[in-house]
Amino acid sequence: MPINILMPALSPTMEKGNLSKWLKKEGDKVKSGDVIAEIETDKATMEVEAVDEGTIAKILVPEGTQDVPVNNVIAVLAADGEDVKAAGAGAASAAPAKSEPPKSEAPAAAPAPKAAAPAPAATPAPTPAPAAPAPAPSASPKAAPAAASNGARVFSSPLARRLAKEAGIELSRVNGSGPHGRVVARDIEQAKSGQGLKPAAAAAAPVTVGPSDQQIRALFKDGEYEAVPHDSMRKVIAQRLSASDRDIPQYYLTADCDIGKLVAAREEINALAPKDKEGKPAYKLSVNDFVIKALAMALQRVPDANVTWTDEAMLHHKVSDISVAVSIPTGLITPIIRNAHSKSVSQISADMKDLATRAKARKLKPEEYQGGSSAVSNLGMYGMKQFTAVINPPQTSILAVGMSEERAVVRNGKIEIANIMTVTLTCDHRAMDGALGAQLLSAFKLLIENPVMMVV
Helix, strand or coil, rough: CEEEEECCCCCCCCCEEEEEEECCCCCCCCCCCCCEEEECCCEEEEEECCCCCCCEEEEECCCCCCCEECCCCCEECCCCCCCCCHHHHHHHHHCCCCCCCHHHHHHHHHCCCHEEEEEEECCCCCCCCCCCCCCCCCCCCCCCCCCCCCCECCCECCCHHHHHHHHHHCHHHHHHCHHHCCCCCCHHHHHHCCEHHHHHHHHHHCCCCCCCCCHHHHCCCCCCCCCCCCCCHHHHHHHHHHHHHHHHEEEEEEEEEEEEHHHHHHHHHHHHHHCCCCCCCCCCHHHHHHHHHHHHHHHCCHHHCCECCCCEEECCCCCCCCCCCECCCEEEECCCECCHHHCHHHHHHHHHHHHHHHHCCCCCCCCCCCCCCEEECCHHHCCCCCCCCCCCCCEEEEEEEEEEEEEEEEEEEEEEEEEEEEEEEEEEEECCCCHHHHHHHHHHHHHHCCCHHHHC
């Protein structure tokens, strides 16, 4: 019996991936552990290994295809002793009509004809929502859609969507018990027995949605803009941070930190760094390395802030894993310094350089950028004095670091010049009340202003 090769879920949050390259072709024999393809997720390009032995009978999803849903059949493997041609023919006849690369999708995003362009203030057309995506290759006729029948999105967990699809339940009819009405797995289980379902009229109630692509494009003249399609990373960033702003009650705390002692210590440490035969220093610490260390130690000093919120429980972490925002050409990624509280600043610096280099080459493993209880976003090198950052779920806080600059301060009734750095802590109010967030920021301020305390 032919063996289906599925689009793998390379991370807990992955829903779609781009099949960037096939490393095997039809007719090639493979054994367990052979690398057969490269899959591009929103953050990295990863190799996919075969889990069974046999011969590749048919490739159903060509390389270069984007947004392939997880668990869709991408190829068929004929087991040892099986008729390869028969397996390939059977797979071809069962394949959906639309399995072409996304090149055919580009025209769908083209500007609407000029004659049909509505006035900017016009009321949206009755059903102007973007065209529904083509069904997944393995979807059955009664598969549940991920949106209401009127085109409005239904917020649900990936597991809930899969269970609803398998049971043939329309998500828009399910009462969500998760945060802000999100549909979760337990809601689908209840819906199977007829419980927790909305009345048909309620499920079809109109929901306000934003303007469609066509309505937005109509506000601008043809030829005066270039439409650059979103890549998978930008789409995921938009989805995750929109959900963060919508679902997480966030508040902000700001403090000015006098980093005069830190600047002096950093200069002295870098000057005394051992050098190799070529005169290259063993390390060159940055202010950001000290920031990571200080935040990690602050989380240890205020353990109730070193947590992750879930619907059922609060996860109290024993270690401080700190994500650090790194800008790359295609967007943003947050590699994690694991156990940052127990590492020296020089080790944090070395780890950060390695992670940043591999992040820009999109070679990070999922476990290297997923998780963490807090994060650092530093825009000081761009001259930003102060800013606020959006929490990246499932983390419960993020520290926005501005530039350090000389400012006039008053000490003992006298005006003096001090090296001040402004930081803003964004907190998840579900997990951390204001007083607790203030304790965390105060602990950070004490450590960053007195760097000698980080080596005790």
